[in-house]
Amino acid sequence: MLYQAYQLQSDLASPLRLMAQQLAASMWFQKTEKSALRSIAAASDVISRMRLTHTRPPYAIADVDELPILKLPFGTLLHFRKTGPAPETRPRVLLVAPLSGHFATLLRETARTLLQDHDVFITDWHNARDVALRHGAFSLDDYIDYMMQFIAAIGPDTHVIAVCQPCVAALAATALMAEDMHPAQPRSLTLMAGPVDCRVNPTEVNRLAISKPIEWFAQNLVSHVPLPHAGFGRRVYPGFLQLTAFMSMNPERHKASFRQMYEHLMEGRREEAKVIQDFYEEYLAVNDLPAEFYLETVEKVFQTYDLAKGELMYRGRPVRPAAIRRTALMTVEGERDDICAVGQTVAAQDLCSNVRPYLKTHHIQTGVGHYGVFSGRKWNQQIYPRVREHIHASAG
Template sequence: MLYQAYQLQSDLMSPLRLMAQAVGSAFMVPGTERTVLRQMAAAGEVFSRLRLTHSRPAYGIEAVQIGEQRVAITERVAHTLPFGTLLHFAKDPAAGLPTQPPVLLAAPLSGHFATLLRETVRTLLQDHDVYITDWHNARDVALREGAFGLDDYIRYMMLFLQHIGPGTHLVAVCQPCVAALAATALLAEDDDPAQPRSLTLMAGPVDCRVNPTEVNRLATSKPIEWFEKNLISHVPLPHRGFMRRVYPGFVQLSAFMSMNLERHQQSFEHLYQHILEGRLDEADTIKTFYEEYLAVNDLPAEFYLETVEKVFQTYDLAVGQLHYQGRRVNPAAVRRTALLTVEGERDDICAIGQTVAAQDLCKSVRPYLKNHHVQTGVGHYGVFSGRKWNQQIYPRVRDSIHASLG
């Protein structure tokens, strides 16, 4: 009933939001600062922005600067599966660039789209041939495609690595760190040529027993049956995934926003003031952020519940009990893959100690192939976006990848 109620409310509010959008556009007249018309325009714009969307925003990466050269980028679908696409950010061959190491960027499946890593992609493109796991919205996946659980996430990652081919480097951000390490271990145990040459784990919940955060405590505060009963809904009509069981993205977003509700309220107040005062560049910055933040992605119920239970409640990977299709995942099988772990000093989602735990699990990797970096002064999102990501973290990621090429 939860999703049905949300859909009804969304349908009822849609005409009002369209009207507010029209008012905002019609009354945004130059030279009307602080007049009644500008106030109406600002109010209409803010109201029309207070809405969720359910389609992936565009990555918008048309070109990147590489040295003195600006190189055009084309998004290409490299491989498509029901729940996700392997997306390739291909550089213009006419640029004549030397061959760059391929990198698979594993994006979270946690209520937002992979475009949340847009800046991560843009930065990596300077020195690498970049692919990303572009997860589909589960409400748009027909029921006939079956379920999608943690095993499927791991399987997709292995299939994507095999599609790209030998010599690929795997970079996982946040939630997929567990699946990325599992996929690497399984491929290594099989001596598969597609096992990644290097593995970078950034701010991920490898061992949530360490330094638990509020997110971790919430996950352990209720039995898994409570999560299934209270947070899982069926997709309503008219969506393609009608009757699929999902963890709705709007529920996840509500939880995130409630943690910093005052900050979000202030952002929309600032948006109103910026429009009212004609400071449109500042207004556009806020609008751009919320276009991404309010684009929500439903999770398949199986994946969500298995992640909560196996990653956050029973810590299966950390205690040696994670299984893939009945087969135990053994991180000690990883031998030839270089390992870099990255954590943020102020991360209140994956705290210090949770990601570096992978270093002990991968006990067969030689010490000279292991590196760990703690970035001072950044929270969770600062690990993979922002100034310190670009200036301090990325150079270490790049150096770890390139050092493993020899």
């Protein structure tokens, strides 16, 4: 009944939000002096944005065409091809986005930066509530399958960059392809702020995951998609629950942001207000997770640490990171990461024991939290140059 209750509340609030949106759009308050009318318009604009959306926002990356290379029920391999004359050959990079409550557009800035020097592809995950039941379940094994299919579709000499949650699946896919001597096994693998071994330096997120048995998560956090959505009847972990959990970690910060948005609009500082508006347009776009994938991730990654302990199985087959020999490995962590703490990602270096030392790189970025690892000034100025160097050094 959880999802049904949310849908009912959303439907009931929709007229109010629509009215606020129309009211804000009809008042040219940015061109008037401070007044009660301007205050109403600013408040209406803020209210109209305090809502969740369930559709992927546009990537809106300038000078690129978005071409679907391989479209599967739960995700599309999307190619950001630069417009105009064919560019010179550049290293091909698969950017693996998290499937954790937001859309892959969360990595828009990461992709935009990579496009400076690379041919970029991204895992564009679909909203599970829009995937019909006839397409079946989607488990952690299926996620790994998608990874291997996407890498194979791009072809040999692909460089893989996984951000946060998919680091485990990316490492597993690389290990399986290496063990099979697959011709498209990645040339390099970069793992950024990912939970490879959550036993190390546990965070509040890690403690929450082990505070309840997996049965509790299944009973209390999984719901069925209601009508009128295409995925009616599918069991999902609703994105609005994940977002609620994220926002509850820093509620005062979000309140302050909406207050700032209102004040900027009142003072006619539209550009400053737009920065906040753009952030929340992305942040409040939620993506439901297939229940099977969510529960297996919680259990195997955050509770029983299967990969770190050498116990992760893929369709009855053990995953052996030690099988990786030819793929260059880089791990990146943020000093202030309170979601995936320092030590959890670099654990991959020990698991990949047969990768030669000169093919291994680790970087800890001072002064950044989780999102600062893949977005913001320090990503662009300090982390990205090291990632680029790692990719280009292994490309030859």
